[in-house]
Amino acid sequence: MTTTSQALGALKASLDRMPDPAGRAEAATLEAELAAVHGVGHAIAVSSGTAALHTALVACGVGPGDEVLLPAATVIMTVSAVTAAGARPVFVDAAEDGRGMDLADVVAKSTERTRAIVPVHLAGRTDGLLDLAAYAQSANLYLVEDACQAQGSTTRGRAVGTVGSIGCFSLKDGKIISCGEGGYLLTDDATLAARAAAYRTHWLTPAPGSPAASRRGMNYRLAEPLAALARHNLKGLDQAVARRREQAHRLYDLVGDTPGLTVHAPPTDDVPNGYSALWRVDLAHSRGFSARLAEAGVANSVGTHRLRAAHQHPACQDLSPADCPRAADAVDRMLAVTLQQQTTKADLHRFAETIQREAKTWAEGR
Template sequence: MRENTGHRAMAGAIARMPDPTGYREVAALETDLAAAFGARRAVAVSSGTAAITTALAACGVGADDEVLVPAVTVVMTVVAAGARPVFVETTADGRSMDLADLAAKTGPDTKAVVAVHLAGRTDGIHDLVAYTRTAGLRLIEDACQAQGTTTGGRHAGTIGDIGCFSLKDGKIISCGEGGYLLTDDDALADRAAAHRTHWQTSAPGTPAGSRLGVNHRLAEPLAALARHHLAHFPEALALRRRQAAALHHAVDDTPGVVPLAAAGGETPNGYSALWRLTLPGPREFSARLARLGVPNSTGTHHLTAAHLHPACSGYATGDLPRAQATVDTLLAVPFTAHDSERDIEQRALTIRQEAASWSS
C-alpha cells in the first residue's frame, strides 16, 4: 500500500513540473522550420539521433518491436529506441530498399519503416509511402543529410509520417549540435514534444507525467543560432548545389567514376557529389582519395553496410550482397560552406589523376 502511494505521489510531482516548451527561441524556431519546409508542425530536439529515437517513440515503437531499415545506412539510424532493427536489401541499382525483401521481412512485430536519405537523395520514398500505407506501418524519414532536397514538389522529411533532421555542424542549417522533426500529424508532434522533455506535457491519451520520457531538449542559445542560419538557408542551399555541380562538371567524364544522376522529379540539395566506382578495389581507392585530401563517405568515414558493422553483429540475419556492393562502390564527396572554388578544383584534379593511375 505504501508503495502504491509513493508511485502516485511521484506521478503527481512529475505532472506539476514546469512546461519547458515555453522557451521562446525554441518555439520560434519550430514555427520558422514548419513554415520553411511546408509542414504543419516542427519539434526541436538535441541532436539528429535524438530526432530519430523521438520519432520512433512518438510512433509508439519500443522494446520487442521491429523496425525495418535499409542496410545501406549510417549506423546512428540503427539506434531504434529499444526496438530491433531488421536490415533490408538494396534494389539491383543500389538506389533504394528492395520492396520484395521489405515485404518478406515485415512480420507481426514490425511497427515502422525508416527511410534514410543518404547524401541528400530520396530514391524510392514514394514507393515506400504506398507500401507502408497498405501494410499499416509508420514511415519515418531520416532526412538528416537532405535539408532542402525536394521530390515531386515536396521537401524531404515531409513525405512520410514524420521526418528527422540534424542541426550538427556541416549540415546546411546548423547550430553546432541539435535536431528537429517535421510532421503534419498533431498527435505525433504532441507525443514527440512530450517524450523529449520527460513527458512533462500532455499528448493525446497520455496526460503529463503518465509516461517516462527523456531529456532531448534543444538549448535556447542553440535554437537562436539555428534560427539565424535558417534565415540564410536559401543562400546556403544554393551554394551547396553550385559546389556539387562544379565538382560533377569537372569529374563526370573520368573513366571508372560514373555519376549518379538524380531520380526523376527530384532536386537534390547538393549535400554530396555522387558517383558509382567501376574501378578495381573501390574501397581502397576511396581510402586513397581520403588520404590525399578528398573527403568521402567510405574512405573518410568508413561507411559500411549496416549488417557488416561490428556494433550491429547481433542484428545481422544473413548476407545482403547488393547492399554491401552498393556501399563499397559508392563515392560520396560532401561539402561545407568553407570549401572554396580552389578546394573543389583540387579535389577534382586529385580524383581524375588517381583514377587514371589506378586503372593503369
C-alpha cells in the first residue's frame, strides 16, 4: 500500500521532470495510462467526478429541454450534473428487490424528450446494468455510467464504466484510486471524447463539426500536480481493489449473522470493488440506527453523509419529483460502511464489535 510520504516523493519527482510547468504533460500521460488500464480508446481527465458527469452529458448533446433518467437512489452530485447541463432529472424507482433501477419504470418514464440514462453505481454495485444498456441501445439513448464509487468493479466480466456510452469516475480522496480531487471519463467513441476534451478546456481544442473556440465550455482541467499523483497511485490499482475487497469480506465475516442485518450480496456475475461493506437493515427506525453507528465511530453513507433518496432531498423539491417508494425504502435501510485504504484489521474488529453491540441494543429498544 502506498504511503503518503511515498506518494509525495513520487509527486515531487514527477514535477521535477516537467519540461513545461504550464503544459499538460502529466495529465496527457495519465489519460493514456487510464485508457490502457481500462481497455478503452479514450480517457479524459477532469477536475472532479461531478465535472466528469457534467462534461459527459454535454458531450452527448444533453441540454435544455432534454430529460435524463437516473435512479432516485443516488447522491445529490449526480442530480447537480444533470441540472448543470440544463436538462431535467427524472427519478426512477428501485427494482422490486430494492436493487438498481426498475427497468419497467425506466421504460414508463421514457419520453420523446429523454436523451440519456445515468445509472449510479453506489458502493461499487451495478445491479441490472447490462439490461439497462440493452434498453438504452434499443431506444437510441446514451448510457452515461456514474462509476465514481466503482473503480475496479466488474459485471459479467466487463469493467464497470466501459459498458455505456461514457463512464465517469472520481479521483477524490477516499476513492479506490485518488489524488485528493479529480475525475475522468472513459469512452470508445472518438467523437464523444473530442467533445469532452473541448468542453473541459473552454472549447479551445476542436471537436468534429465544432472548430476551436466555436462554443462555450468550462475550465474542468485536472491540475498537473494532481495528475502526477494520480499516475503514481494508478500503478497500484489492482492491489488497491484487492485490499478493499478483502476488507469488506473480513468485515462481513466479523459481523456474522447479526440479527437485523442482511449482507447485500451481489448477483452471481457481478464482482464489486469493495468500496463499502453493504447490508440491508431490518431494524425499526433504520435511519436512526445508522445515525447511532456514526455517533459510535462507524462511518456510513446514511448516518454520516445523510444519504437519502434524491426525490426526498430538500435540494430537489423544486424539480417536482415523483414518489419512488422502493428507492426511498432501499436507501433508508442501506448500511454502507465506509472503508479506506488505510483501514486496519484493528479498525475492522472495532467496527464489527460496534455494529453487533448497537444492533442488539437497538433491537431491545434501549
